Amino acid sequence: MIIGVPKEIKSDENRVALTPAGAMELTKSGHSVFVETDAGVGSGFEDEDYIEAGAKILATAEEVWAIAEMIMKVKEPIKEEYERCRSEQLIFTYFHFASSEKLTHAMLNSGAVCLAYETVETKDRQLPLLIPMSEVAGRMAVQEGAKFLEKPVKGRGVLLGGVPGVEPGKVLILGGGIVGTQAAKMAAGLGAQVTILDISLPRLRQLNDIMPANVTTLFSNEYNIRRLVQTHDLIIGAVLIPGAKAPNLITRDMLSLMRPGTVLVDVAVDQGGCFETTKPTTHESPTYIIEDVVHYSVANMPGAVPFTSTVALTNATLPYAMQLANKGWKRACIENPELKLGLNVVHGKVVYNGVAEAFGLPMSRLDAVLDNA
Numbered sequence: 001m002i003i004g005v006p007k008e009i010k011s012d013e014n015r016v017a018l019t020p021a022g023a024m025e026l027t028k029s030g031h032s033v034f035v036e037t038d039a040g041v042g043s044g045f046e047d048e049d050y051i052e053a054g055a056k057i058l059a060t061a062e063e064v065w066a067i068a069e070m071i072m073k074v075k076e077p078i079k080e081e082y083e084r085c086r087s088e089q090l091i092f093t094y095f096h097f098a099s100s101e102k103l104t105h106a107m108l109n110s111g112a113v114c115l116a117y118e119t120v121e122t123k124d125r126q127l128p129l130l131i132p133m134s135e136v137a138g139r140m141a142v143q144e145g146a147k148f149l150e151k152p153v154k155g156r157g158v159l160l161g162g163v164p165g166v167e168p169g170k171v172l173i174l175g176g177g178i179v180g181t182q183a184a185k186m187a188a189g190l191g192a193q194v195t196i197l198d199i200s201l202p203r204l205r206q207l208n209d210i211m212p213a214n215v216t217t218l219f220s221n222e223y224n225i226r227r228l229v230q231t232h233d234l235i236i237g238a239v240l241i242p243g244a245k246a247p248n249l250i251t252r253d254m255l256s257l258m259r260p261g262t263v264l265v266d267v268a269v270d271q272g273g274c275f276e277t278t279k280p281t282t283h284e285s286p287t288y289i290i291e292d293v294v295h296y297s298v299a300n301m302p303g304a305v306p307f308t309s310t311v312a313l314t315n316a317t318l319p320y321a322m323q324l325a326n327k328g329w330k331r332a333c334i335e336n337p338e339l340k341l342g343l344n345v346v347h348g349k350v351v352y353n354g355v356a357e358a359f360g361l362p363m364s365r366l367d368a369v370l371d372n373a
Helices: 020-028 047-052 061-067 101-110 131-148 178-190 201-210 222-228 252-257 267-271 306-327 329-335 353-359 366-372
Strands: 002-005 032-036 056-058 070-072 090-093 113-116 170-174 193-198 215-219 234-237 263-266 287-290 293-296 343-346
Touching: 002 061, 020 032, 020 047, 020 306, 032 047, 032 061, 047 056, 056 061, 070 306, 090 306, 101 343, 101 353, 113 329, 131 178, 131 234, 131 263, 131 267, 131 293, 131 306, 170 178, 178 193, 178 234, 193 201, 193 222, 201 215, 215 222, 222 252, 234 267, 263 267, 306 329, 329 366, 343 366
Parallel strands: 002 032, 002 070, 032 056, 070 090, 090 113, 170 193, 170 234, 193 215, 234 263, 263 293
Antiparallel strands: 113 343, 287 293
16 A cells, blocks of 8 residues: 655644654555655654655655555644545544534545544544543643643642642643543642542542542532632643534633633643633644633644654554555455544545534445445
8 A cells, every 4th residue: 555644734733643663564564655755853753764664755745645545644634735635545644523614524525535543442442543642632731731820821820739838739630531540640740639520430430549649539510610610720621522522511601710820721622622712722822811711722732742742643553554554444444343433534424423413414324335435
């Protein structure tokens, strides 16, 4: 198979979809890998590294998109890439369709096969291609939240870990999944008082067993959220419904309950955000303030630590990319139910329920689409 790796062009996105090590494994298996020039520079990988691994370098994105049977990306195609997507081409990336109707219609019109990292799912309901970036984002949420709690950037002026004689800051985490767990570990490690909310009692029991003493677990409901936002300094949104829009757990009217300088970090921004006042921001301009509450909602948080993120992502995606390349997307998806769940849009049809529900689009039965592909 011919695999193309274009340079990411979303604002402040320094990751690349494939490391030289990943390129080497694919070329060793007889596949051709074409990488756009300087695609890996932001992550610390030079063109020469890819050449040594057996890949070929192309000068422009247009050349990569034109030649590739499978495109590997990190972020969803943006407007200027829409016309580069073509019928029958497999695009393997994070799509987060439910947060963008324009993207959804663009991919439907392209006729491409859109296989989303974030909905590949194992039998035990794990999301193996989302986990590594969720781990990065969860840890970064605390790192960024701690920074924006500083007074010069309009935060409350609170040091999360406190000092002897001064109580530590308080961190509220909505969601006890991968993001929430990693955020809790980081915040607890800094010495903050941490509260995790979740609607799953079995998950809360697990977290209660593994977390240190400065982490409290609590059942998630509107009453508890309204009570806790009044006293917590950093609030992290870590809710995920695979392939669907995140629910708004913090509504606009709740901002008036918070103290001035409270910081909200919405890791769910890629799925529409779990705060009603969330709007996507960039690393260049990461925050905005509403009612004296600082909002941080960068839509590609792991892009700020691209070396770590790129290596972690390739570690997870490469085994699946190898199956797609070796067997072709159709056979690979039929034989591997995990990959099959990654299919969101196929040849102009929506085949993933969360995407159809988000925009009221007709839902096509995946097996029927596969039979006709």
